[in-house]
Amino acid sequence: MIRRTDFRVVEKEEQSLKAQPIHKHASPAWPSCLLRLAVMICVFASYAWTAYPSEAAGAEAVVPKNESNSEKVVYLSFDDGPGKHTREVLDILREEQVQATFFVLGEEAERYPELIQAAVEEGHALGNHTYNHHYDELYSDFKSFWKQVKQTEEIVNRITGFRPNLVRAPGGTYGHFDQNYFDLLELGGYTVMDWNVDSGDSKRKGVPAKEILRNATKVPSDTSSVIVLMHDGGAHAETVKALPGIIEYYRDHGYRFDTMNAENQPVQFRVHPEGKYKSRKAPGAEWVTEHVKANRNLWLTGKELKVEIGLAAATLKQGEFRVEDQRIMVPLRPFMKKFGGSIRWDVESRTATAVWKDRVIQADSVRGELKSTSASLSNDRTIQGAVQGQGGTIWVPLRELLELMGLDVSSLQSDESEWIVKANLPLAAALNFYLYRTI
Incomplete structure (x- = not known):
């Protein structure tokens, strides 16, 4: 228990708040009474305004399907960085006063630690995109994927002082993850996040900005929460050109921009029924207990x-x-x-x-x-x-x-x-x- 002179520590059963004394005045005039009553109502209204429920609870989930009273929110996300175009992306986001989420590669974070720090300083969120993006290594078995997640996590922690527990699989989870990958990452305290709008900027080399803009604004029907996939690592100069138009589109259509966090409702692709990694062996119970279950304590202790x-x-x-x-x-x-x-x-x-x-x-x-x-x-x-x-x-x-x-x-x-x-x-x-x- 924390004890500090400027906090009064009480047991849970003890009444912590005491009623304030009420000062009575003799026979006020009716107009004065009405005025006092109006002021008190206004004071209570100001308290109610203080307690706007959706913001207070901090419960802003990424919901795949639209709800009748839900606001529209867009999460801009960038993969594979930081890289030579990350600074340009950050400059545009700062000028537009928009926050985004960067899923970073460990090897690139080691190369450009100043860009990782700049992204955090400017209010953006970080996610884990593994260390080297090599599919054959990442999806050969879960232990290899886990090793790269932990490797990148340690690098980000050294740079920023915190550990991201938001994870995005290189190439997305579809065709790469089996249910075991999902279950073990969740058991370890991570949230896996795919996307529901693909800008297509990595479909082939040199995708033009106009095509990126068109793809990045194709919002699925009945969707109020949009996660847009883009890239700031590698040769993605055209993504930089398209970004102002993407921001303008979502702003004009009434979307609120926000960053992702591990408390959001995850958007995840379904498991491919006949994925080529279907025959992978799951880690043994002893390894899971030692590495995965113990890892969850990083966030739950x-x-x-x-x-x-x-x-x-x-x-x-x-x-x-x-x-x-x-x-x-x-x-x-x-x-x-x-x-x-x-x-x-x-x-x-x-x-x-x-x-x-x-x-x-x-x-x-x-x-x-x-x-x-x-x-x-x-x-x-x-x-x-x-x-x-x-x-x-x-x-x-x-x-x-x-x-x-x-x-x-x-x-x-x-x-x-x-x-x-x-x-x-x-x-x-x-x-x-x-x-x-x-x-």
């Missing part, structure tokens, strides 16, 4: 962290937070996204700027400063030594971040499976925030 802000809540799994010197540290970008905030990264100043409600929070990774400003309040604050930059990820202390968001941290509860941090928007701040939004 220890407690989860649940953060409650008013009516909103989000759960951070192991790897999405860490504990250092009795402080809970969280990555700024994913945390803000879970609670409906927005964030941008300035490469030159190496500063992340997050916007949450009326608060603007800046995390300077060079000076280590975390500070906030508010359009409706005058209590701006700067915290020294609170920001850590690791492999392009900005880590900040949870309590200080919540305070800079204008929240009162009330308690830290703990049980065998999770920590629960509770925070609320103070009544005065909620009122000021409501007035600021309505004036």
Whole structure:
């Protein structure tokens, strides 16, 4: 259990929040009563707005089939990099303010570590695309595939400080994976992700940009979540030319751009009924226990962290937070996204700027400063030594971040499976925030 003077640690059964005293006034006039009632309703409305459920839960799944009320989202993905065109792709994505997911090869990551770091710094997600892309080696047996996944994972970890548990099979899973590949990777804690829109930029050498654009915008019917396959490794200059048009198409058609993560519902091809690798032998039970089952502990060891802000809540799994010197540290970008905030990264100043409600929070990774400003309040604050930059990820202390968001941290509860941090928007701040939004 974590004990820290600025958190009150309580048992789960203990009531952590106590009622605030109510100040009564004698016989107010009816107009005054009505005004107070209206203000209270507005305050409760602001709390409800704080708890927008889809963002708070962080449950944005890639769903193959359309649902009546689901929003349209597109995940741009790039395979086989980093390479000579990755910097051009990153520049276009930055100019268009779009995030993407890069499935990287280990041997290319070793060659261009600065591009891996740049992709993370600019808010993109990384996935594992094995080490060398050699089909004969990867699909001869599962142990070979596993070895390359772990090899690339270690390389990315050395560069960025984290391990990607999102995996894409070279060439896709169809005709390459049997059910055993799927099952063992899932058992090891990985999410395998194929695609549902193929840009066709690797069908043959020199596919022209017009053809890539046409293929990349062929969205299957009844599909609200689109994963577009493209490539930034190798000779894919035409993909770079097509990229602005692809972004324009999806933006014009009402799609939201996002990055993939292992919590998304996977899009996976079915197992080929007569694949040429059908006769492969599965690894023995002893090997699976030693390598695969033990590997899952990289993401499942220890407690989860649940953060409650008013009516909103989000759960951070192991790897999405860490504990250092009795402080809970969280990555700024994913945390803000879970609670409906927005964030941008300035490469030159190496500063992340997050916007949450009326608060603007800046995390300077060079000076280590975390500070906030508010359009409706005058209590701006700067915290020294609170920001850590690791492999392009900005880590900040949870309590200080919540305070800079204008929240009162009330308690830290703990049980065998999770920590629960509770925070609320103070009544005065909620009122000021409501007035600021309505004036």
